[in-house]
Amino acid sequence: MSLRSQPLSFRIYSGAVLGVLGLGFLLAFVYLYASEIRPHQIQGHGLIQGVARTYYGDRTTTRLENVLKGSMADTVNPDELKAFKVWIKNGAQKEGFDKVAPIVTNNCASCHGEGGTLPKLVAYDDIAPLARYDTGVALKSLARMSHVHLLGIPMLFFMLGYFFVKTRWREGLKAALVALPFLAVVWDIAHWWITKRYESAALGIILGGAMMGLGFAFQWFLSVADLLMALPKPPPEG
């Protein structure tokens, strides 16, 4: 069995599908680099840390704390800073806001009042969004991303595998490689959810992605090679 020995129409069919899939795969790499890898590089994060930030977030600090320790540091004294920290630590709830509301009115409103050009910081609703820990991608987005990937990616591997199992290579190799990306996509998406809860699972996402990429690359190259390479000559009869 091989793609090479199929009728012309089937060879054209497989060549066309493999060509477009290969192009899509290359562009997926470009996109992955531009959207996931490069931005984290710019922020000085490693790959694992960057992936963890996406799914788990950065739960060590909030925008408000950063600003109060940074550019707005001279607008609060240590006690006021502490009051902000306690409020943030308790979840930046509306109930406890009365503890920091006077500070906001006295220390911030002069510049961040109504109608100015600076971000308005007067009421609870103005401040609260700045006082949330970054907990990574929202659950709703995670659910959306999960179902799109779980339904979409196996379709690609279904197409690729359809040709790959018809190649001349060893049955054991084909059996292992054809299953790999399907396992990898489930593994990968499971680790998105685990990482949402446990930061340390980010490595699992990278491994899952790598398995998927390798599974694709091997099947693609072996299929294209099978399509292009001449068949071995049958042994002479007699």
Ligand code: HEC
């Ligand atoms: C003397 C005027 C002044 C006071 C008082 C002041 N700010 Fe600001 N604030 C600024 C200016 C100017 C900017 C924009 C420039 C910047 O980001 O440094 C700013 C920006 C900010 C930002 C947006 C920064 C960002 O990068 O997102 C936040 C948040 C903020 N201030 C919070 C506060 C809080 C909280 C207080 C009170 C504890 C406060 N500010 C008091 C002048 C002030």
